[in-house]
Amino acid sequence: MALMGRVALVTGGAQGIGRAAVEALMRSAAKVSVVDVNQDCGDACKSELDAEFGGGSCAFIQCDVTDGDALRADAFQKTADMFGRLDIVINNAGINNEKNWEKTIGVNLTSVIKGTYLGLEHMSREYGKQGGTIINVSSMAAFMHSPHQPVYTATKHGVIGFTRAMADASVLGNYGVRINVLCPAFVDTPLLHSVEEEDNMGKFVKFKEDFKRTMDKFGVLQPSLIADGMMRLITDAALNGAVMKITCSKGIHFHTYEPMSA
Numbered sequence: 001m002a003l004m005g006r007v008a009l010v011t012g013g014a015q016g017i018g019r020a021a022v023e024a025l026m027r028s029a030a031k032v033s034v035v036d037v038n039q040d041c042g043d044a045c046k047s048e049l050d051a052e053f054g055g056g057s058c059a060f061i062q063c064d065v066t067d068g069d070a071l072r073a074d075a076f077q078k079t080a081d082m083f084g085r086l087d088i089v090i091n092n093a094g095i096n097n098e099k100n101w102e103k104t105i106g107v108n109l110t111s112v113i114k115g116t117y118l119g120l121e122h123m124s125r126e127y128g129k130q131g132g133t134i135i136n137v138s139s140m141a142a143f144m145h146s147p148h149q150p151v152y153t154a155t156k157h158g159v160i161g162f163t164r165a166m167a168d169a170s171v172l173g174n175y176g177v178r179i180n181v182l183c184p185a186f187v188d189t190p191l192l193h194s195v196e197e198e199d200n201m202g203k204f205v206k207f208k209e210d211f212k213r214t215m216d217k218f219g220v221l222q223p224s225l226i227a228d229g230m231m232r233l234i235t236d237a238a239l240n241g242a243v244m245k246i247t248c249s250k251g252i253h254f255h256t257y258e259p260m261s262a
């Protein structure tokens, strides 16, 4: 019952890692807004969650996170209007598309930046709000660059740099919002199957056997473990600017950086 009365917004929440996060939040008694571009998957998700947790604790909002106006008005504002407040934002929606790589930048990086700024508008003391917490989802591809996914890799590097800078800005500006980043290794979700398709991988599809060998080498995690990591980032008030990694070999752990020196 740790999050009783708290309200969360999860992008890409209808399936995969986002869905596992939504369920973990609801088990902790939070109210959750599931924001996803996929109408059918979102409707099914909402019915299943209502059946498990009872109606009124979650909402599904169909929204493409790359549509900035819709993200502002349909996702963030409607969530705040419906549930009366916003405390937790998980910018999780992501795609793997090297063919349409501009779209990958739009979903994986630009929308995470917009989601963070909108989260601050609804939660930061700068805007007269009560504070809160934001998680941005990156990937282990930000540490072990993937030759099969150069643009995906670039976006996930960008998410870490942006998040760490914003975490420091939050301290300097006394926003009252903790901002952290999560980097999972391979996770058993529909996204992993995208590496089979030329439509997703473009010319890098010819490396798919190498990609699969890497997966076999490092193993594949279950979404529930990623949700456990997210719940730790949400509930541990000491964490801000943390870079959480989750791998098969080490489980949930943190990346450490050398302190900056002049």
Ligand SMILES: NC(=O)C1=CN([C@@H]2O[C@H](COP(=O)(O)OP(=O)(O)OC[C@H]3O[C@@H](n4cnc5c(N)ncnc54)[C@H](O)[C@@H]3O)[C@@H](O)[C@H]2O)C=CC1
Residues within 6 Å of the ligand: 011, 012, 013, 014, 015, 016, 017, 018, 035, 036, 037, 038, 041, 063, 064, 065, 066, 092, 093, 094, 095, 107, 137, 138, 139, 140, 183, 184, 185, 186, 187, 188, 189, 190, 191, 192
């Ligand atoms: N599955 C994996 O091995 C890993 C995934 N990640 C990251 O975790 C996050 C979640 O990935 P998965 O759950 O694996 O993927 P998934 O493909 O299973 O689920 C992603 C969800 O995001 C939604 N989505 C996609 N584009 C959207 C858009 N423009 N607007 C709104 N919703 C949109 C999809 O409809 C889907 O419900 C992504 O940021 C991904 O890059 C990071 C490391 C490993």
Ligand SMILES: CCCCCC(=O)/C=C/[C@H]1C=CC(=O)[C@@H]1CCCCCCC(=O)O
Residues within 6 Å of the ligand: 096, 139, 140, 141, 144, 145, 146, 147, 184, 185, 186, 187, 191, 192, 194, 195, 214, 218, 247, 248, 249, 250
């Ligand atoms: C379709 C999207 C999948 C993205 C998954 C991902 O995070 C990819 C990461 C890889 C990029 C190059 C690699 O070798 C990565 C594997 C990362 C696993 C590292 C585990 C290390 C360990 O167990 O200590």
